[in-house]
Amino acid sequence: MDSQITVHGKRFVPYISEEEIEHKCFEIAAKINKDYEGQKPLFIAILNGSFVFAADLFRHISIDAEISFIKLASYKGTTSSGNVITAIGLDERVKDRHVIILEDILDTGRTLYQFLPELYNQNPLSLKIATLLTKPSARLFDVQPDYVGFEIPDKFVVGYGLDYDGLGRNIPAIYQLAE
Numbered sequence: 001m002d003s004q005i006t007v008h009g010k011r012f013v014p015y016i017s018e019e020e021i022e023h024k025c026f027e028i029a030a031k032i033n034k035d036y037e038g039q040k041p042l043f044i045a046i047l048n049g050s051f052v053f054a055a056d057l058f059r060h061i062s063i064d065a066e067i068s069f070i071k072l073a074s075y076k077g078t079t080s081s082g083n084v085i086t087a088i089g090l091d092e093r094v095k096d097r098h099v100i101i102l103e104d105i106l107d108t109g110r111t112l113y114q115f116l117p118e119l120y121n122q123n124p125l126s127l128k129i130a131t132l133l134t135k136p137s138a139r140l141f142d143v144q145p146d147y148v149g150f151e152i153p154d155k156f157v158v159g160y161g162l163d164y165d166g167l168g169r170n171i172p173a174i175y176q177l178a179e
């Protein structure tokens with residue numbers, strides 16, 4: 001693994017290697033292959049950050065499965081609870097499907113907490129969350145991931161699809177902001 005890198009003038013140090021990520025994608029996929037045998041799940045990957053994880057994980061899925069990609073857009077002030085998050089690109093195939101959300105990182109949980117009701121409204125048979133990274137100590141909203149790659153501390157990371165202000169998604173490994 002390379003040594004430290006600079007993104008937008010900030011220093012990042014190596015944190016999770018390509019090999020560790022690859023192994024974890026294989027492990028998560030193996031669990032899903034077992035749990036969903038015969039069920040033809042629908043993966044929904046949330047852009048932009050999850051595109052690299054989704055591509056790697058999905059290639060280890062050996063059961064029949066579909067994948068779709070969505071973007072989330074938030075609108076302020078339309079409800080008393082604040083932002084409403086809605087999907088761009090989601091079609092109605094969610095109904096009566098076993099759905100697995102793919103996320104790059106679960107941080108405060110706000111995004112999924114606000115978005116999941118929209119999915120539940122469309123009556124999936126089941127709904128689970130697979131995330132490569134989770135920051136349990138940063139959680140402010142009650143969202144529990146079902147498949148987790150790595151639990152990490154509340155420190156900013158880039159690489160493997162994750163960006164710092166638009167840059168860094170193409171870095172093959174995960175780097176952590178230096179102290």
Ligand code: XMP
Nearest residue numbers: 049106107108109110111155156157162163
């Ligand atoms: P919430 O707080 O809604 O956040 O769970 C999820 C989204 O926030 C972004 N995020 C990060 N992006 N490094 C990043 O590059 C990080 O350490 C980080 N933490 C949160 C990310 O877009 C994620 O989908």
Ligand code: MG
Nearest residue numbers: 047048049104
């Ligand atoms: Mg994201």
